[in-house]
Structure formats: structure tokens, C-alpha cells
Amino acid sequence: MHNYYPMAFPILFLLFISLPFSSAKLNINYYKTTCPDFEKIVRENIYTKQSASPATAPGLLRLFFHDCITDGCDASLLISSTAYNPHAERDADLNLSLSGDAFDIIVKIKNALELACPGIVSCSDIIAQSTRDLVKMVGGPYYPVRLGRKDSLVSDASRTDKALPTTKMTMDGIIEKFTAKNFTIREMVALTGAHTIGFTHCKEFSNRIFNFSKTSEIDPTLHPKLAKGLREVCKNYTHDPTMAAFNDVRSPGKFDNAYYQNVLKGLGLLTTDYILGVDPRTRSLVELYAKDEQAFFQDFAKAMEKLSVFEVKTGKKGEVRSRCDQFNHIPN
Template structure:
């Protein structure tokens, strides 16, 4: 014990950088038990609010999972990731990420996060971060939709700024090529397995006409539909997504089990019935991803296990910890 204390003092006075690195490595790791003493009821509060919300509107589960995904992806693996920055409104010098091309008129569910946070502030004021609320809400949205559960590492802190430029450039677009999508995943420290597994969250939810219209009418700029789109499926989609107008019309991402978290998304891809180009390209654009699609289509348990693992991995994209950032009292604005 004396030798250990002497070593730490040596680091502090002779090598302050070494002491700093020691603290970062051993004192500020994410942990499932982070709130065990400061707010042991945190997970119960989140699941109780979501159970009522999703029972009323099943679509909200997909929306909350998407919030977490977009919050983590606006940064890089070495800077600004899962930090609750997406929740900030434009105020003072902050330009909200809600205004980015991938978020405007698209992301939703902020009021649900507000409701959870308000309840947490009553029970455990100034304790639970908005970034952790997003992470727990994503996990519980999966569970309440029939999907997998996983142990969520906690202890993230909230950003005091936002990155509109990061949101505009780092989130994959629905019409990106396979290489472009994978490159953006790699930028966040995620690989092709994570890409395919996390895309499986599209087994629930909806997408706007504007996100897939190009596939129906002019995929390659030649006035023709996407050749990877099954014809009868395309004909049905054109009814709600005309060549002009109807930008906000919604279509389900999985036309078979739209509200159930299962592996039917991958079965659809094999049938060329993925709604988004970025979905279908997982089967048509790369041999490795095609093999993963087939595996997950054949074995839901394998998909569930990998999805949980990849969600944990995504949730570890550059979290703020220790004394970095803050614990916001209101998820929409910084404390001062």
C-alpha cells in the first residue's frame, strides 16, 4: 500500500502527465453501476416512462433509437460522440444539430427525453446526464419492441456545445454507396459487422418519401428506378411517394412486422424489398455484408447478440467523462 501511494505521489509531482493518464484509465471508465448509489432508480424511471409512451405510439421506439444513433454519429471516434449534443436547442452561441440536413424535419422524440429527464431531476437532481438517458432509452426501446436487451455502461457527461457541421458530414445518407457508408462507420471506430447489425434497427419505424423517392424514379440519373428494387414493392411505394410532392409521406421500413423488433428486415433485403438504398446495398453491394445479411436472416438470436454488442460499441464513441462537460439540468440547454 505504501509503495502504491509513493508511486502515485511520484506521478503527481514528477510526471503530472502520467498521473493524468492513470486517472483517465482507472478513474473515469463507463460502468453499468455508475448510478448504483447516486441514483439507483434511474433505469426504472426510464423504462416506466417509455412503457407508457410506446404503448401509446409504437413508432416512438424507432425514433428514440435513432436519436441515440444520430447523437453518437455527429462526431468522430476521437472527438465529440455520444454526448447529448443533439438535444441542445439553438440559443446563445449554439447552433443546434437539430437543423442539420439529416435531422431537420426528421429526428423526433425530444419531448420524451424531456419527460424522463424531468422525472430524474425530481428524484436525483443534477446526477444523470442527458447522454446516458439517450443510451438507456435506446436500449429500452429495443426491449419494449420485442428486441434484445443489454447491460448499458453509464457515466457519460453532457456536451456544452453542438456541431452542426459534424452532423451534416458524419451521418450516413440514405442514398450513399456502400463504400461511403462503411467509411463513415469506420470513422467512428465501427466495422462492417457493426454496420450490418446496427442497420437492423430498421426492422421498426418509418421513413419519409424524400429519403427513398430517388430509388423509385431516377436512381442513377437516367430516369429509371433502382434495378435492385423488387417491382411489386416499388409499385406499392409509388402510391404514397409520387414523383413530385408528398415529401413527408411515411412508409414502414419493414412492411411485414413494422412494430416488432425482429430479423425480418434482413429477410426483406434478400427479397430486394429494403426500403432505403442504404439498406438494400448491404445485400447487393458487398460480399461480406451480404453474408452477414443472410446469417441474420437465418438466425434471429445471432442478430440479437450482435446488435446488442454493436450498440454498446456505438455508445462508447467518444463519451465525455470525469470533469469534462457537465450534467445538464435541462437537456435542451447548457447550465450556464
């Protein structure tokens, strides 16, 4: 029997090196002995919060994306600005509209975990696990979350603007943002399906419904009935910047493939939604996901699993923060 052993190690080694090195140190059972109630505490808290405030799931999903795509999944977005670090990531323009519910649930979970197992669970692991649980809770796919991330030692608002796509970008610009981070066009289109839940502030699409051009008050690519409804919802948005509309008018609280169906019918809120449905690089994927929800769920789950281990910090490259909004030590 021992003749087989020389082959076993190279095969295991190849499996190991096929993972990005830092994420290879992560594993699903990371807290099994050090904090055995980790999963239960996360699950119970997100259930209570989501039941009371349905904006929590889309809010945390957006926070997760903003945190991970900027500098890796390291909770750098949770750091508050201070005199020592006056421009933390949280205060970047693109992060100012992030949901208070999302920050609130992370704090609640962190407080509960600090009572159960002090100094053990990182804030970045809380974000990753609770995002997955919330996606599942509102009808989305399950995907495994490997654990063992450390929290960042840096939080810099200027890095956010360089990393995040915006609603005013061309498809070339959006694709470039993702491919620069080693995400494919297919992964980008699948991740955009997160817009099936939540809402968008009126200012992000006001150019499509007010004074669109010299010849048309509204964007002719927008469904006229939707445009009429949005003009009513957003009529005072310049006085009240919190005014918003659901991304998916048909099933706003359910994670499904309706976003892609909406895009093809002119029911997407953003110009970038419309472009996604007409650009030859993305249209076929939008059509696939619109008619095959399982294909969307499968690709979304894979993309989220990949994103959740993107540029994670392990070992001495990070720390387990005592509080999610501040570093354990004042940075030099």
C-alpha cells in the same frame, strides 16, 4: 495465501486498460445510491410513451445513433440553437427529420428525474438507457448499459454532416464512415438492422420509384409489388414531405431479423439496402442475419454496447445539464 497477491493487480489492471479509458469510468450501478429510482423512472416513462406512440422506439434509436456517431454519446444533439450558438447539431440537415416523439420522451424522463434526484442524471445517460429499454420492449435484445456519461459542452451542426452516412452514399462511402470511427463492417451491418423498425420518408427513396431511368420508371432491383405500393403511398410526397413508408412492411413494429430477409428479396426501401445485400463485403452477413436471428441479436447487442460508450465525456469534459436542450452556462 499472500503469495498470490502480486499477480492479482496486473490481471485487474489489464482488464481495466482493455476498455477505452473514458468508458472504463462508467459502470452499470452508477446511480445506485445517488438516484436509486433511475431505472424505474426510465422504464415507466418509456412504457407509457411507447404504448401511446409506437414511433417512439425507432425514433429514439435513430436519435441515439445520430448523437453517438457524430461526436460521441454526449447529448450534443439535444441542444437547441440560440443567438449564442446559432447552428446547433439538432439543426443539421440530417437531423431535421428526427422524430418529435424521441425528443419528447427524453424531456419527460429528465423532468421526472429532476424531481426525484435534481442535478444527478445526465441527458446522455437518459438517451442510452431509454434506447436500450425501448429496443427490449419492442422485441430486441438486452445489452448492459454502463452509466456515468456527462453531457457535452459543444453542439455544432457542421460535425454531423462529416460523421453520418447518407442514403445516397456508395458502400465504399458508408464503410469509410464507420471504419473512421473504429467500427467494423460486421458492426456496421448489425447496426443497420435497426431499420427493422420505423419508417423512411418518401424523398429518401423517391428516385427508385419515380423516373428511375430513361428505360425504366422504377428501379428494377426493387420488388415490383413493393414498388407499386410505394408509388401509391408516396404519390404526393413533393407536396407533403412527411409522407413515409415502413422500413419493414411485414412486421414494422417488432424488432426482429425481417429487415435482412427483405433486403435479399428486393424489399428494402433504400438503394443502400439493396447494395448491402449484393456487395461481397456485406452480403454474407446479410444472409447470416436473415436466417439466424440470434446471430443478429448477439452482434447487434455487442455493437450497441460499443456505440453507447463511444467517445463519452466524463469528469470535467462535460456537465450534467439542468435542461437537456440547453447548456448550464452560455458558451464563450
